[in-house]
Amino acid sequence: MKPRLIVLASKNIRNRGVRSWLTMIGIFIGIAAVVALISMGQGLQAAVTGQFAALDPDKLIVTNVDTLFGPPGSTAVKKLNEHDKELIESVNGVDIVVQRLIRTASFEYNDKTDFKFVANIPQEKEAIQVVYDALNLELEKGRLLDENDRRKVILGHDYMSDDFGKPLRVGKKVIIQREEFEVIGFLKKASTFTLNGIIIMPDEDLRDILDIGDEFDILVVQVKDMDKLSDVKDILEKKIRRDRDLDEGEDDFSIQTPQQGIQTINTILDTINLVIAGIAAISLLVGGIGITNTMYTSVVERIREIGIMKSVGARNSDILTLFLAESALLGLVGGIIGVIIGLALAYAAASGISAAFGGLDFSISLNVPFLIFAALFSVFVGMISGVFPALQASKLNPVDALRS
C-alpha cells in the first residue's frame, strides 16, 4: 500500500468536481437518514417513554375504546361510569379505583384566551394521593389541591412563563370555561408536555363547567399486590365483558398495564424506524450503484492514463489500489457530509418538536462511536462499489491502453 496513491486519488476526485459531488448525493442521503434516525430515535424513545413514566407499575388503566363491532347504530362508545367503577372495586385484589377525566377547556387570563387540557382531581383523600403518586406531581410554588377545595386550580409549569402578557402568580384569578378559579399552585417542570400545559381542578368543578354526567375517561385501578397485576387484569376483563354482555374480541374498553402502554408506543416507533431504515438502505444501495457507475465511466475515460502509469512501473495492484482509494474516498466524503446533514436534521427536528410541544424533553443523543461507524460504513459501501471498475482498470493491457 502506497500512501501517495491516496493523495493522487483525492486529487483525481477533486478534478472531477461537480461529478464527484453528484456521485456522493446518494451516499449522503442514505447516511444522513441513518444518522438522523439513530440520533433522534433514542431521544424520541426517551421523550415518549417519559410521557408514560407518570404511570406507576402497580396500576391498571381502564379506558373507553371505539369499536366497529355490534349492530348498526350502536357504535357510540359506552362510556365508563359509576356502575363500572363499583364493579371494578368489587373485584378481589383491587385496592382503590380512581376516576380520571381529561378534557379541553378555554382558559382566559389578562383578556387572552387559549384552549388547554384540564384534568380532574378526585374528591376522596385516598384517591387524591393515588393521582398525585401516579402522575408524580411535584409543586414548584403554592400547594396541592385537597378534598375540600372548590373553584381552585393547580397549573402546569408552562403557565409560569409570560405567555399571557402578565405573569401568573399564586392567588391570581383566571377564567376557565367562563367560570372564575383561583390559582393555588404551580407544578415543577415535568418530562411530559401534557403535564406542563395542564390545568388540574376538583372533579366536581370539572363536571360542572363542562356539563359532564356520569362518565369517566379513565379509571386508574390500584392493585393490592403488584405481582398479581396481570391476574387482576384478566378477572376485570371477564367481569366487564359479562356485565356488558360482550364476547371476547368485541371489547369497547381496554385495560392496559403501564408496560403495555409503553410497548404500544414502542411498536409505533419501531415501525417508523423500520420505514426510515428502509429508505436509508435503498438510498445507500442507489448511492453505491452511483459510485460504481462513476468509477466505470472514469476507468473508460482514463484508459490512456492507466497505460501511462503502467508504462512507468505501476503494477496491477497499484492501479487497483488507486481506483479503490478513489471510490473509498467518495464514500468517506459522502459519509462525513451525511453525518453532518443527519445531525443537523436531528437537531432541527428536535428543536422543532420541542417548540411545538413546549416542555417535551427531547434531546439528541450524540453517539460519537456510532457516527464514526456510520462514516466508516460509507467508506465500505464506496469500496464495495468500486471493486469491479477497479479490477477492470487494473487488468488493462498497457499497450492497448496507450493506443486508445
Added chain:
Amino acid sequence: MVTKSNQRTLIELKNVKKHYFMGDNIVKAVDGITLEVKEKEFIAIMGPSGSGKSTAMHLVGSLDIPTSGKIFLDGVDISLLTESRLAQIRGKKVGFIFQSFNLIPNLTAKENVMIPMTFQSQSRNESELKAEELLRMVDLGDRMQHYTNELSGGQQQRVAIARALANDPEVILADEPTGNLDTKTGEMVIDFLKKLNEQGKTVIMVTHDADLAKEHANKIYWLKDGKIEKITKG
C-alpha cells in the same frame, strides 16, 4: 560511441514474434526479431509506418508480452516474472518517451515527474527533490507547478524526458520523440537524448527519419513487415 564486445547486454530479444488477430486476419506486427541492446549504446529502430517498429519498442521495453520467442531483461527471462515483478523492474530499468508525450493531465509538471517514483515506493520528500532537480536539468525549473495543458509541446516533451529519468533507468526508450514537434524543438529534444547517452544511458529511439537516425545512432535496425531488413552503423 562504438559497440564493444565487453559491454554488458541489457536487453536481448530471441526470435520474438508478436501476432494478433484483427477480425479474421492475423496481423504479424513483429515476426521473428533477434537483437541485443548493450549498455551505453544509441540505437535507432527505423522503418516505414506499419513496419512494426512501435510494437518492437514495446517488446524491448517489456511493456508487451511476445506471442513467441524470448525476451531477457538484464539476463532474466521476462516470461518467468510475475506481472507485479515485471512492472517493478520495468519502472526501474526503462524510461519511456512517447511521440504524444503521454503526460497525465490534471497533474503538474512536477507531479508527473514524481509518478514513476511513487510506484517504486520512494518517499515524498525524496521524489520531490529528485523531480525538481530533473526539471531544472531540462530547463523547466520555472515551470514545475504548471499543469500540462499550460505547457508547449516542447516543454511537455522535456517533462516527459524528466519523467523517463525519474528512477535513474539504464535504458531510455523513445518512440518518435520528435514526431509532434517542430524542427527546432525536435533538435533540442534530440540534444537531450544525445547528452544522456554521453552520460552513460542506453538510448533506443524509434523513428522514420533516416537523417536523424544516421546522424545520432551508432547502430540502426531497419524494420520492414515485422522483420529486420538490415543493420547498419550510424
